[in-house]
Amino acid sequence: MSHAEGAVCVACGNRRESVCPTCADRYAADAFHLIRAGLAGGSKGIPTSVTDKPRAFVTLTAPSFGAVHNVRTSRRGRSMPCTGCGQYHHPANPIIGTPVDPHTYDYVGAVLWQAHAGQLWARFTQRLRRELAKAAGIRVREVGEYLRLSYGKVAEYQRRGLVHFHAVIRLDGPDGPADPTPGWATLDVLDAAIRAAAASVTITTHRPDGQALDLAWGEQVDIRRVNPTTVQRVEGPDGSISEAALAGYVAKYATKGTGKSEAADRPIRSQEDIDYLDVSDHHRRIIQTAWDLGSLDNYADLNLRRWAHMLGFRGHFLTKSRRYSVTFGQLRAARRTWRLATNLAAAELDPNDVLVINDWRFDGVGYTNEAERELAAAIATRIRQHRALKHRKDNDHAQAA
DNA sequence: TAAGTAAGCGAGACCGCTGA
């Protein structure tokens, strides 16, 4: 997702930004509903039978480009010293995620990895199909006759400025979610195929001095099985994750993904833009590196200057395979239809009439599940942060004046 | 045969023009 001055907000349609601050939360809510529709089924075109299919919640991380300050806790919940400097850090400390030694941190490698993250994901999914074919003892070209790989993926910025990919990967039948998955396509097969694919994919590019640079996923590959229970328990006895808990995670990633704290809020047009950015030194260095690399002919096809404000990440915040779930367009069409129906209903009233509603019924209170609570909490947090930031900026302006 | 690459297509984002 990017923000461009003068563009049209995809949520409200007004000419502000691609997702204006007012609508960022609605965008996040759409993303949340889109992922959850493919997760729990039951939505238009997505049968409830998806809950019977092999599904895994996968987290793919970026590799290390240098030691960064971090917060660690022991299994007993006790604080542990930072692996970078040996000191104890508070989780809210802005130093978290920043390099221990900015002079030796591989900013070029980090930007190039980020710029290739989408391509790395494409290679991963392709490799995953091949691993599935290998497991089934069939040819790669025959995989499509037996099953379809469906997934929804959310990109989440870490504090070090690199993205994580969180994906719900599902094995459907060849015709999609309504089609039964073949018997050999089990959770174990999916698990093994994901681990093999994640460990083997690489993309080779070159540094500005011509030195080869192999780009791959980080060592931390987390795979959790999705169980169809709606119990609010995060983890099952076998390490699996419930749909309800996973929907909560997705809600958190969706609202975080549309936030602006990790990157600049609009494309970089000039060096002066970078100089006046209200971001951390670490993120400014990443943006500067992307801007500088973007001037080199070797990286012309990466469009790094265009994506410098996103720390070099060119992909979309949320993507999905074609049959995974509903689309943003369908969600927005449904919203437009609902609004139209509401307006029409209202239009039947005489403007001079006074509508009196005197029959109220108690329907319930609060949110109905953990995911909705998570989404609401994340939105509330962002509103508070936005308010605090505005307050701080107002104070700065007042002092400057 | 496995692995890498390219092409076609769809979805979404961006941008400029026009008119109210």
Add this chain to the structure above:
DNA sequence: TCAGCGGTCTCGCTTACTTA
């Protein structure tokens, strides 16, 4: 100034082709 519209661009998914 803003909304609407349409063309263009970018990225991801899928499939087919090429190469070792």
